[in-house]
Amino acid sequence: EVQLVESGGGLVQPGESLRLSCVASGFTVSSIYMNWVRQAPGKGLEWVSVIYSSGSTSYADSVRGRFTISRDFSQNTLYLQMNTLRTDDTAMYYCARDPGGGGIHAFDIWGQGIMVTVSS
Amino acid sequence: DIQMTQSPFSLSASVGDRVTITCRASQSVGTYLNWYQQKPGKAPKLLIYAASNLQSGVPSAFSGSGSGTDFTLTITSLQPEDFATYYCQQSHSTPYTFGQGTKLEIK
Numbered sequence: 208e209v210q211l212v213e214s215g216g217g218l219v220q221p222g223e224s225l226r227l228s229c230v231a232s233g234f235t236v237s238s239i240y241m242n243w244v245r246q247a248p249g250k251g252l253e254w255v256s257v258i259y260s261s262g263s264t265s266y267a268d269s270v271r272g273r274f275t276i277s278r279d280f281s282q283n284t285l286y287l288q289m290n291t292l293r294t295d296d297t298a299m300y301y302c303a304r305d306p307g308g309g310g311i312h313a314f315d316i317w318g319q320g321i322m323v324t325v326s327s
Numbered sequence: 328d329i330q331m332t333q334s335p336f337s338l339s340a341s342v343g344d345r346v347t348i349t350c351r352a353s354q355s356v357g358t359y360l361n362w363y364q365q366k367p368g369k370a371p372k373l374l375i376y377a378a379s380n381l382q383s384g385v386p387s388a389f390s391g392s393g394s395g396t397d398f399t400l401t402i403t404s405l406q407p408e409d410f411a412t413y414y415c416q417q418s419h420s421t422p423y424t425f426g427q428g429t430k431l432e433i434k
Binding site for chain 2: 242244251252253254257265267268301305310311312313314315317318319320
């Protein structure tokens with residue numbers, strides 16, 4: 208079964224760090240585009256970051272320089288290292304797969320989401 | 328950045344109705360336009376990709392059209408399970424922006 212399972216969320220104070228993980232099954236994270244998308248409580252969806260099959264990355268302006276996306280081939284896992292967290296980073300974080308090929312450039316598989324709360 | 332604007336913000340409709348949601352991009356995205364459905368407490372679900380292609384397993388009551396800057400999502404004969412929030416998203420260029428969402432509620 209193709210699925211994504213996130214972990215690593217929780218409650219942290221402003222300025223602290225957190226690393227989210229997203230374990231993939233049924234496909235290889237290295238062969239596809241992988242994204243992080245977040246949703247603040249009661250708000251809409253905000254794209255955060257992508258890592259392409261080539262290994263190149265891109266970030267939303269709101270997180271560039273603070274967040275780092277990466278992947279581990281051996282663990283078939285996607286990561287989001289979040290540093291210098293701010294209260295406005297509080298959100299449900301989703302990892303999402305983008306086939307990036309075969310005519311599909313959309314997020315076709317999503318994880319269940321993991322909550323990150325930044326508060327003092 | 329490409330801004331995505333959906334209308335209406337919210338919509339009340341009845342079971343069996345036909346509804347249309349529109350999405351406008353601030354610049355051309357070609358057909359790099361996708362539609363998602365999200366129910367409370369759940370992850371979004373891909374409905375339509377590349378403006379008009381129905382994702383596998385999605386009912387044929389859903390359809391999408393458009394290109395360039397103007398797009399529509401149409402749901403024919405609303406079912407109870409269709410009441411949710413719908414988002415458009417451009418995958419033309421990063422940042423891959425979403426519309427603000429359209430909440431479809433039962434009248």
